[in-house]
Amino acid sequence: MKHLIAIALFALTLGAWAQTPVKVEDAWVRGTVAQQTATGAFMRLTAAQNTRLVGASSPVAGVVEVHEMAMDKDVMRMRAVPVLELAAGRTVELKPGGLHVMLMDLKRPLQVGEAVPLTLVFEDGARQRFSQEVRVSVTPLGTAKAPAPHDHGAMSGGHKH
Numbered sequence: 519m520k521h522l523i524a525i526a527l528f529a530l531t532l533g534a535w536a537q538t539p540v541k542v543e544d545a546w547v548r549g550t551v552a553q554q555t556a557t558g559a560f561m562r563l564t565a566a567q568n569t570r571l572v573g574a575s576s577p578v579a580g581v582v583e584v585h586e587m588a589m590d591k592d593v594m595r596m597r598a599v600p601v602l603e604l605a606a607g608r609t610v611e612l613k614p615g616g617l618h619v620m621l622m623d624l625k626r627p628l629q630v631g632e633a634v635p636l637t638l639v640f641e642d643g644a645r646q647r648f649s650q651e652v653r654v655s656v657t658p659l660g661t662a663k664a665p666a667p668h669d670h671g672a673m674s675g676g677h678k679h
């Protein structure tokens with residue numbers, strides 16, 4: 519019986535070690551004006567193992583979704599993406615005009631210089647969910663690209679769901 523318990527504990531520990539957080543780089547969000555109710559967040563994601571981004575949340579927004587921009591009969595349209603596949607070792611860039619995180623139903627304007635908390639929810643190959651907290655730098659409204667490398671969102675680790 520003791521052997522069985524030891525093996526089970528080892529398997530659980532090994533599973534937790536296998537869940538490597540996703541590398542999040544250059545995370546930023548566009549600042550907003552007083553009546554604006556939505557904005558976009560952008561970043562680069564690199565997973566050590568095949569992983570899926572399956573959700574996101576932030577205390578500054580009522581709704582947070584991953585979206586993509588795509589051409590539809592000569593018109594650029596935005597739509598929600600329920601799952602974003604992250605292949606092992608390949609960086610996926612979330613950027614203006616492409617994949618991005620939409621923060622909707624904003625509870626207040628986002629001021630340039632503040633850091634907005636954002637929780638990203640991932641799922642590994644075994645369908646185990648884990649989340650990572652990210653601090654996302656707010657940049658001026660007209661900004662089209664990430665802030666300087668020294669001013670990127672910092673990852674603060676992950677935990678299982």
